Amino acid sequence: MRIIKKIDELRMIIKDWKRNGYTVGLVPTMGYLHEGHKSLIERAVKENDRVVVSDFVNPTQFAPNEDFESYPRDINADAALCESAGASLVFNPDADEMYDSALTFVDMNKITKVLCGKTRPIHFSGVCTVVSKLFNIVTPDRAYFGQKDAQQLCVIKKMVKDLNFDIEIVGCPIIRESDGLAKSSRNTYLNPQERQAALCLSRSLEIGKKIITSGERNVKTVTDAIRAEIDREPLAEIDYIEMVDWNTLEPIEAVRKPILCAMAVYIGKTRLIDNFIME
Ligand code: AMP
DSSP states (O other), X not given: OEEEOOHHXXXXXXXXXXXXXXXXXXXXXXXXXXXXXXHHHHHHHHHOSEEEEEEOOXXXXXXXXXXXXXXXXXXXXXHHHHHHHXXXXXXOOOHHHHHTTOXXXXXXXXXXXXXXXXXXXXXXXXXXXXXXXXXXXHOOSEEEEEGGGHHHHHHHHHHHHHTXXXXXXXXEOOOBOTTSOBOOGGGXXXXXXXXXXXXXXXXXXXXXXXXXXXXXXXXXHHHXXXXXXXXXXXXXXXXXXXXXXXXXXXXXXXXXXXXXXXXXXXXXXXXXXXXXXXX
């Protein structure tokens, strides 16, 4: 698998692809790839002639108190996964190559200030900035994002519309472990006890879904039931559980689709997110 470190080199390859009339798919990741990432890459491979996987732990989306330093990294294993999924190359720049004393950042109002944005106030500015840069470097026809990071997907769709990027954003379903835990690079932080405790996220969301399916329309009733299930788990501490309009991320009082029910929960020191969307 080709691992490209330099922007100029990647640009030359992409220009060559475009001269040949190839369509290009981009899968932005922070590496330590798993089946969730693989599902995005495989979809991109199906829908495009060439696929770039970016593998970059982006410093600007981490606050100083967060896990930038300890975030797991394994470029060789990532390259092997990309190869098996059919990607064309991996773009793995250094932070200096990407930022080189940059002064320009992309920011967004409203939808970046709710849900995860409350606890992580600088996070989405970092995400929007790095994704804009990747869009400008790779100039893909399509870019693939997981619904696992539902707010990120919503933010990127809005950014693409607001800034007139000529790129189709493709949202892909959450891939889970067989016991329901959403796959995440951060699951490696969990010790065996915490790994078991982490099941309360998906379990409580299933409870919420069932209550809605059985006809409950009061949002507070649903989120209270979800909260109660998480509260039963001693190792879990809720950051937030919220149900919002899936298009605007605005709070709702009555369940009316499309809805996003999203949560962030600390299991020990590890902050995990999960959600369901009902369209
Ligand atoms: P990350 O490396 O965590 O920044 O994730 C890169 C991309 O993979 C994002 O679009 C995520 O939403 C997506 N992703 C991560 N985990 C999963 C999962 N379990 N299922 C589907 N997509 C995922």
